[in-house]
Amino acid sequence: MTHTTEPDKGAHTRDGQETKGEHTKEGRGRKKALHRRKFLGGMAGVGLASVGAAGAAFSLLTEGTRNKAAAADGSLVIPDLLEGTASDGTTTFTLATQTGTTEVLSGVSSTTSGYNQSFLGPTLKWTKGDTVLLDITNNLDEDTTVHFHGAHVPPKMDGGPQNAFSAGTTWEPTFEVLDEAKTLWYHPHALGTTAKQAVHGLAGMIIVEDDSDTSAALPGDYGVDDIPLIFQCLAVDSAGDIKYDQAGYLTSGLSFPVLVNGTNVDDTTLGFTATKTRNRFRALNASPADIITIQRSDGGTLTQIATEQGYLTEAAEVTTIRLVAGSRAEFVMDVTEDVTLQVVITTGWIRGGSGTFDFLTVSAGGSDSPDDLPSTLNTIDRYDTTDFTARTITLSNTGATMKINGSAGLTMASMAMISTTLGAKEIWTITNASQLEHSFHLHDVPYQLISVNGEDPTGVDLGWRDTYEVVGGGTIVIAMEFTDFADDTYMYMLHCHLLQHEDEGMMASLMVTES
Template sequence: MTHTSEPASGENRDAKGNHRKSMAEKREHGKDIAVRGKGMHRRKFLGGMAGAGIAAVVGAGTTFSLLSGAAKNKASAADSTLVIPDLLEGTTTDSTTTFTLEAKTGTAEVLSGVTSDTMGYNQSFLGPTMKWTNGDTVLLNITNSLGADTTVHFHGAHVPAKMDGGPQVAFSDGTTWSPTFTVKDPATTLWYHPHALGTTAKQAVHGLAGMIIVEDSTDATAALPSDYGVDDVPLIFQCLAVDSAGDIKYDLTGYLSSGLSYPLLLNGTNVDSTTLGFTATKTRTRFRALNASPSDIITIQRSDGGTLTQISTDQGYLTEATDVTTIRLVAGARAEFTMDLSADATLQAVVTTGWVRGGSGTYDVLAITASGTDTPDDLPSTLNTIDRYDTSDFTARTITLGQSGTTMLINGSAGTSMSSMAMISTTVGAKEVWTIKNSTQLEHSFHLHDVPYQLISINGETPTGVELGWYDTYEVVGGGSIEIAMEFTDFSDDTYMYMLHCHLLQHEDEGMMAALMVTDS
């Protein structure tokens, strides 16, 4: 059986949220890489051992042969309890709430019984959840204790370019970076992670990631579950590559090592052979899902094929709660959904390989015990008002995602340094429609800093259902394209730039990143 290493496959959804075939799936008919058998593990790839050969195309003219071992059965019942990330308490003085973070090194068990060198914020692996409120002023004192330069990017946040955490504001070991800004985002789920040049993948896969919850005063927010860790539950998914000694891999050389495993982690716990448990004490429970993987795609579904009620995309509430059977998250993306639990249920994660090498398959990740006795009110009929853009007068641009061997490009330039990046210049108040064209046959995840965007078309098809929400990260399949529209508001700068890039972190580090300068109109 032969698969490309970065499959040109993707799925869209119809108005009911169900998947429809994309152009890449039609082109690659018969090459579905997701193993969807209930209770099966992802495959463990063992270079140099007997098994089925797999061709992995990692760049133009470069092919590697990989070998796979057999999939194993996994536990069918909850073996341990879901770990809820700590909620970071801020200190409010003179109308400013201050949060303190330290990026530090540590150790953790990524593979059961094996110690890995890791990184985390305020702890050994991952970081605490921050809660921000729309309209509040926040100050973050972030100390670097990593022994190397880092940044902290507030992924999805609409903040000044100087405070965005891009590579221009990298800070050295032993120093503290203190960005401050007013929260302008609506109620949504964001996250934070490193964003220095060439080291993003290394630092993020070792554990530098955490969730941000933004709250506001809308009626929808008041009506939805919001008791953190009780009926408002974070789900941080990570698909990693680890050798038998516990060394976490992050680049092409590492991923082509022999003897690798590809564990799936949920809130920092390996769920390869463990289904985590969660007791829902309220009938209606809200889940915030984040795909913090460096490259793989996560699809969330119920093991019984039932529906999830999606309420939010990357950048805030949908217009109305929408029943879907699956929620597909490319690397860096988020979604929120609720479940009304009158009976026990199990959430599954379907993993689809997005980069050079790894396994795909289906995991029973969370066994939910329904113990609530309350009767929740009906969900609001309207969650949000989203005025769809009329792009007839918008400024049009084409952004081309390309490659030269293993070097990744945007508009023909490799963004491995600030000076080598392609530059896009615009002004505050500008309204633009971009065609993001994937000229490679590789999977990409397009992320835009600064402002949210609307999907105008997906591989030539009109978006429907949840695709009509606001995004900052979206899938661009091999040979495909998306059209997105946005308006640049509030912030201008003639020195500091935002980034636009592929959120497959290895592609970002390999050059698929460009700069966005927003100046005063």
């Protein structure tokens, strides 16, 4: 087909070294001759970010190297599930950053990073109510952090910039899992190096399980009928060098390969042979900037069951699932005949990719007849925001410098700071004063969408979120309640999840203190 465009259980170090602000202790493959991709030169870095410059900044680039490599048999690679070690009521997961090489482009070796491997990381599985400890060693040659994106954890354990730990040291955050069933992910979050480290491969999925009736009724056998899909659209030159900043994105002749679980799918449709009729897919957009839209090649529907922060009130039949950078969604399909899934790439106002790709053929192989999905998946009480504290958060830029409320968060001291108290209920108007695309992410607690560009949310937008699109010149209104955790030293973050924007200053701090 033709393709279109309490007592402190805090982190500490085993070797006694201190970190900044904390004591720290990778069916069948079907080659697609007609896979084609246009490389849409969006804003080449955000220094060109003005309405007048926008049109001039777009250019059509020639196609670059294509990767025909996949798993040995052309099947979807399922990230390893990291086994935790249980002792004295705590489950420990051991991670180590490392560098290596990966063929992001076929036949071309790229220098990459990963957790416990050369690229990406294993999947972690947590259970609500359990106490977990993350034993994370930094084998890079620079500081890093590990942020548990979307998790409701104490700020001291959140993995933000204050939790940076240096090369050769080990960070050991520990906390009780308070989240209900949902799909989270983990990635670096140190000041100025988040894009560099994440695009080179430091990212992995977290699955949170609970004992709810809904969870019991849904597929949950990891790698069998519960399938992770980690999408990345990266910027890579012909030598395999992965770009991450404004200067790199100005390089001529870039390719923007689409990876799924670490495999380039520009010219490859991966295969997954279902052994069950009903299959659950957890989709994560781990791209630095590009927008990912998932759809069926036959135009059929997907049954979405969750947004970033848990189950929807009821299953929703949708034809597309749109994920901005950092966001996630879960959907199920009853596969009684082969289904091919497509991904549509839209550049996020940073020079990036564009195009539609068949990335996965799910072959029918199950003989079971699943029960109907529960009529109700979750109870979501919509906020009455009448008495909520109101704030306005303004996203803007001056050339390549990104700002929140007029401040560029290039250091902790230079960030705008939002101060609130434990138990506070707030309604925020997030105003995009630029013409750039932004992806607004809030640490600590989930939020509800109250309005999107002046319209009431409907459908899946009524679910709980932690990351949401704010278009150029647009506005979203969100509401949240700050629960459980307060600290007068450690802060959460709120920022744009286009990683280049984050590193260029579009980040502010959130201090939650006792009432």
